[in-house]
Amino acid sequence: MLNFTGNTRRKRQVNLSGKPTSAPSQSVIAAARESRAQRESERQKNAAAIRIQSAFRAYRSRKLCCSSWRVAWDKSVGFSPLSRGESSPLGADALAHLLLFYTPTDPTDLERLFFVIAALHPDDPGNTTIDIALQSGGRILSLLKRLSQKTVLTLSKLSATLTDTSTRTQILLYLFYISRVAAHLPQLADASYFAVLRSIIQHGFLQYAVQQNTTSRAPTDARAALAVLQAIVLPLQSTESTIKSSVYSHFAQDFLSTPYLNLSLFPIISVAVFRKLLDLRNLMQAASTIQLNSPEQDGAPWLLSSLISLGLSPDLALSSADLALEQAITSHPLYQPANVDDSPNSTASFGPFVTAVSRILDAYSADAARPTSSAIELPSSRSSHNNRMNGKGDANESDSLPIFIQEQLDQLLGTRFVQYLADLVLADPRSPAASQDLQYARNAAQSLSLHLLVSFRFLRQKLHNRLFLAxxxxxxxxxxxxxxxxxxxxxxxxxxxxxxxxxxxxxxRSSSAEWTAIFLFLDVYSFGNVVMDDEEFFSFQDKALSPGQLRLLVAFLKNLAFTTYFEVSEIESDSSQEGSRFTASITADRIRTETRSNVGGVNGVSLPWIRSLIVRILRSLHRRDSRNPFLPTGFWLMKEVNVENSTSLIAEEEARQQNLEDMNEAEDSDSDEEYDFQPASAGRHGSSSKKQEKAIRHNYLASITPRLEVLQNLPFFIPFKTRVSIFRDFVRLDQIARGTTDPELWRLSNMSHPLEHQGRKAKHHGVIRRERVFEDAYDEFFPLGEGFKEPIQITFVDSFGAEEAGIDGGGILKEFLSSIVQESYRKDPTHGVPFFAETEDHLLYPNPSLVDQVSWGLRQQSMLDYQDSQALVSHEIMELLKRFEFLGRIIGKCMYEGILVDVRFADFFLLKWSKVLVGNGDVGLGVDDLKSFDYSLWKGLQALKRYDDRTIRDLDLTFTAENVFRFEDPLSPSGSSQKAMTVDLKPNGSQISVTSSNRLEYIHLLSRYKLITQGKAQTSAFLKGLSSVIAPRWLSMFNQSELQTLVGGNESPLDIEDLRKNTIYGGVYVLGDDHKEHPTIAMFWRVMKRLKEDDKRAVLKFVTSVSRAPLLGFGSLNPRFSIRDAGNDSTRLPSTSTCVNLLKLPRYESEGALEEKLLYAANAGAGFDLS
Known part of the structure; x- marks a missing residue:
């Protein structure tokens, strides 16, 4: 119908029928895509079918062709399965024909190969058929070469089927053949050639030959050994140096790295035979050039052991069988003796040997230190793991290494070889006679020594000792x-x-040789610092460094230590490390799981290892400098470690470290079972060892908390007063975290939540009788445990049962703690024996005989049977140790609250406080620390070192120590008796006499027993209590003398002006608006200034109970030093309330009267509540 409206736009149609009739464009596209994919799939299937059909037709055609060739070949040469060994040598055409169809997996082809090779008589040295053919060259040379390659391939297939006698017969003949061909064409002795020999040996070819014969070295056995030996030796006779070096490289890398050659090869063919037949210099030179890449690194310890066995084994007389083998090889027409003048053990041969061993260790260390690797050791058992966790890893590491490797590594510690190492290590390449080879050999010797120390823990002590004495x-x-x-x-x-x-x-990496020398020196010197006593160290002669050298060493180590703590990310993110997983933008998470193992370009050296080495040396040197200064005052401080304005940062680091340690402890507890039951098949590329995980963890801590790590490990870099301020900040932060900053608010909080804190106030409140301060305190507060650091309330009760007056603002706590120290550090109220013993300088340490003393006395008095008596003794000893733990808490509480107490501890005992974080009882105590324990004993041991043999015999000493103590004895007139107990310092020590050869061991064991073993239970209990109040890492910031200052105050002269500025006045003595002092106060300060130092300290102790000033000055004294008037009676003595550091001073009319009364009261000991 025509539209006559003039509008050319089509009328909109609205379809109400529902689903559209035409498909959307997306559906059409998807359908087209699917259709195209189906067509492509069909095309690929057709193409694949064609290729498969083609390959099958080709295979079938080859099979048919080869079958026809086999039939034709058999007819042409007259072969049949029964004709083995009955033919004459074949011509070139027959060989070429055979090589066309020969397949090692075809049993009949194996018969044909044996038929051909048997006709050549390769096992007959006098038959020169093969030699003439190979020397003639041309086509026959090429065919025999190809035949040898086919034979090698065949041997690789047959090596796994040695149980069959006929197979072993074939292998025997094939070995003779390939060895003769390789003697003429040594380039054939490549990796595959020696890999075949390796496989044959590993599958027990020689052992089968031995088992086949009832008598040792029977003919078959000798032929098998000769075949293997000939296959090894003859290819190594090339006169062309390049080819010879290549063959020796393959021999070392692909054969000598075979595991357990000591079981599969050397029992049949002794090492001595190889040493006589091989060119050891060429072998070592070739071994120094090989590249060890995974998985060859797994064979590195075996290669290392084989080289050591060949290079260092003593020359022993050959057995008759070995002589026969040697004669058979040396008389062979193709054998050429090595043209060397020096013997295997000569000095000239040591250079290449050191270089080779060093090169292998260096390459292996790069892999052994990776996070996915363990040390050079086999998987250890659960007991070995537990031993390592208990600090016995070094002693048991050798259990995880095969005996052969242990024995060969031990040869490196031989006197003659160590002597040569020392000569090389100390070689001067600047001398006119020196060459570049000498410098290279020196670097190799230093690298070898360092790698042995780093990679083989069980060798360290012995090697350290040899190098130290070298x-x-x-x-x-x-x-x-x-x-x-x-x-x-x-x-x-x-x-x-x-x-x-x-x-x-x-x-x-460019300075690896210099860093190797530096690290080697530091490692050996760290051992030497432990071995040398003060007498030898301060002699500055022989093995000791001079004062100037020590100053340079400490200066260098300070800078090195700073770098390893504050530049962890920079060092770990080195982008030049080959194959490294690190990048320049390394993150903290990456450092948390991995650590670089080639710091300074030295493989196997990591940052945790370097830091540990530095810390050991610097701490040891600092202890010696503290005993006998050899460095200028302030030399140990390091201005680069600026923590003056970083207290908040350090506090954050401390909180971060605590959180990380808590998380790691949880992870360790979750993963212990999984680690312990790790399958033995995990190998050296299994999960990381616990020791390595710990090192990585410490490396991560150093990267995120460098200042805190320096504080804990090298605190002497930072001024003492700064560390004290940090310590007080740590306490303050701990109080904030526990909500105990304000004691009153804390108590109100507990009262406002009675259900949540039910009974808590009662637990923190104690009623203490004056005559039983320690026992009441123990009964009241020991159950609190760690809660003892929270605010406690004390009510003193006098001898009449009346509660004493006192202000509970910290003063009574001070009086309470001071009273406990005064009472308990004198004797044990329960048993009447002293808790602590005194040195000759009247310094305290836990009574080492107390446990023996109490237990012996109880046994003597007990009327019970043995079992009940043992139970009673055990109970009493446990109670005694709990009291030691409580004493530790008391000292910890004093330090936590900043309360100084008048008690002085022995240095060797204080040293254990700062090492409580280590987790063991050793803490590096030695014979020099015995000087502070028992000077007479120390002096006697020093004399023992200089005695001659006769004098030592006259002393009649044995490896025992004697403990002498007194115990209560009602039968004795004095009420006590003396008992002496003898303890063996080593198993059967009472039967071992001390001689000049073992006196150093005796001195070491006796010192260790006196300082560590004896009284260990008491010391451990004390430290347990101390660390429950004061975190161990806080204590690690201080050495022993600083800890004494922290407990008892500053020993320096009293600063009266500082005391005057920080004094609070009460009563009529309060300063007026004009800030002028009362005349009596002015007289008091004039008197204090002119008093002698001892009198000043007596007055200070009279008021505060401590004769030393606070560490941070009198401004930190809590409560502040206070003076209040006590009336105008000039005949009255001054009195004090030491609980609040309050001096009650009458208004005297003259300075003379004030001085007289003040000194009389101070020396009379007037104190608490005496008014």
Whole structure:
């Protein structure tokens, strides 16, 4: 119908029928895409079918063709399965024909191969058929070469089927053949050649030959050994140096790395035979050039052991069988003896050997230190793991290594080899006679020594001892000479000037030789510092460094330590590390799970290892400097470690570290079972060891909490007063976290939540009788445990049962703690024996005989049977140790509250406080610390070191120690008796006499027993109580003398002006608006200024109960020093309330009267509540 409206636009149509009739465009596109995919799939299927059909047709065609060739070949040469060994050598055409169809997996082809090779008589040295054919060259040479390659391939297939006698017969003949061909064409002795020999040996070819014969070295056995030996030795006879080096490289890398050659090869063919037949110099030179890449690194310890066995084993007489083997090889027409003048053990052969062993260790260390690797050890058992967790890992590590590897590594510690190492380590490449080879050999010797110390823990002590005692051929001691060499290195020189150059050196690889020398010296010196006593150290002779050298060493180590703590991310993010998983933008999460293992370009060296080494040396040197200063005052401080204005940062680090440690403890407890039951098949690339995880964890802590790590490990870098301020901040933050900053608010909080804190106020309140301060305090507060650091309330009761007056504002707490210290540090109220013993200088330490003393006395008095008596003794000892724990809490509470107490502890005992974080009882105590324990004993042991043999015999000493103590004895007129107990210092020590050869061991064991073992239970209980109040990492900020200052105050002269500025006045003595002092107060300060130091301290103790000033000055005294008037009676003595540090001073009319009365009262000991 036509539209005549003039509108050309079509009329809109509205369809109400529902679903559209035409498909949308998207559906059409999807359908087209699916159709196209189906067509493509069909096309690919057709193409694949064609390829499969083609391959099958080709295979079928080859099979048919080869079958026809086999039939034709058999007819042409007259082969049949019964014709083995009956033919003459075949011509070139027959060989070429055989090589066309030969397949190692075809049993009949194996018969044909044996038929062909048997016709050549390769096992007959006098038959020169093969030699003539190979020397003629041309086509026959190529065919015999291809035949040898086919034979090698066949051997690889047959090596797993040695149970069959005929197979072993074939292998025997094939070995003779390939060895003769390889003797002419040594390039055939490649990786596959020695891999086949390795497989044959590993599958027990020689052992089968032995088992086949009832008599040792029977003919078959000898032929098998000869075949293997010939296959190894003849290819190594090339006269062309390049080819010879290549063959020796393959021999070392692909054969000598075979595990357990000591079981599969050397019992049949002794090492001595190989040493006589091989060119050891070429072998070592080739071994030093091989590249060990995974998985070859798994065989590195075996390669290392094989090289040591060949290079260092003593020359022993050969057995008749070995002589026969040697004669058979040396008489072979193709054998050429090595053209060397020196014997295997000569000095000239040591150079290549050291280089080779060093190179292998260096390559292996790069892999062994990765997070996915363990040390060079086999999977250990559950007991080995537990031993390592208990600190016995070094002793048991050798249990996880095969005996052969242990024995060969032990050869490296031989006197002659260590002597040569010392000569090489100390070689001077600047001398006119020196060459580049000498410098390379010196670097290799230093690298070898370092890698042995780093990679093999069970060798460390013995190797440390050998290197420490080593001298060069000129009689020069290794340690000082090595340090002189280290001094000349560029890294050491630049390290003295600042930390930036050290950082650059640690990140780069170019200075690896210098860092190797530095690390080697530091490792050996750390051992030497433990071995040397003060007498030897301060002699500055022989093995000891001079004062100037010590000053340089400490300066360098300070900068190195700073770098390893504050530049962790920079060092770990080194982008030059090959194959590294680190990048320049390394994150903290990456450091948390991995650590770089080639710091300074030295493989196997990590930041945690370097830090541990530095800390051990610096702490040891600082302890010696504290006993006998050899460095200038203030030399230990390091201005770069600026924490003066970083207290808040350190506090944050401390909280972060605590949270991280809590998380790690939870993870450790969750993963212990999984770790303990790790399957033995996990191997050295299994999960990381606990020790490595701990090192990585400490590395991560150092990266996020560097200041705190320095405070805990190297606190002497920071001024003592700064550390005391940090300590007080730690306490303050702990109080904030516990909500105990304000004691009154804390008590109100407990009262406002009676259900939540039911009985808490009662637990923190104690009624203390004056005559039983310690026992009442123990009964009232021991159950609190860690809660003892919270605010406590004390009510004193006098001898009449009346409660004493007192202000509970901290003063009564001070009086309470001081009273406990005065009472309990004198004797045990229960048993009447002293808790603490005194040194000759009247310094206290836990009574080491107390447990023996109490237990012996109880047994003597008990009328019970044995079992009941043992139960009684055990109960009493446990109660005694609980009291020691409580005493530790008392000292911890004093330190926590900032209350000084008048008690002085022995240095060796205080040293254990700062090492409580270590978790063991050793803490590095030695014979030098015995001086502070028992000077007479120390002096006697020093004399023992100088006695001759006759004098020592006259002393009749044995490896025992004697404990003498007194116990209550009602039968004795004096009421007590003396008992002496003898303790063995080592198993059967009473049967071992002390001689000049073992006297150093005796001195060490006796010192260890006196300082560590004896009284260990008492000391551990005390430290347990101390650490429940004061966090162990807080204590690690201080050494022993600083801890004494923290407990008892400053020993320096009293600053009266400081005391005057921080004194509070009461009563008529309060300062007026004009700030003028009362005349009596003015007289008091004039008197105090002119008093002698002892009198000043007596007055201070009279008022505060302590004769020393607070660590941070009198401004930190809590409560403040106060003076209040006590009337105008000039005949009255001054009195004090020591609980609040209050002096009650009458208004005297003259300075003379004031001084007389003040000193009389102070020396009379007037104190608490005496008014």
């Amino acid at each position: 001298r060069s051929s000129d009689g020069i001691s290794l340690l000082p000479a090595l340090f002189s060499q280290v001094q000349r290195t560029q890294q050491f020189q630049s390290g003295l000037t600042g930390t930036r150059d050290i950082l650059n050196g640690l990140k780069a």
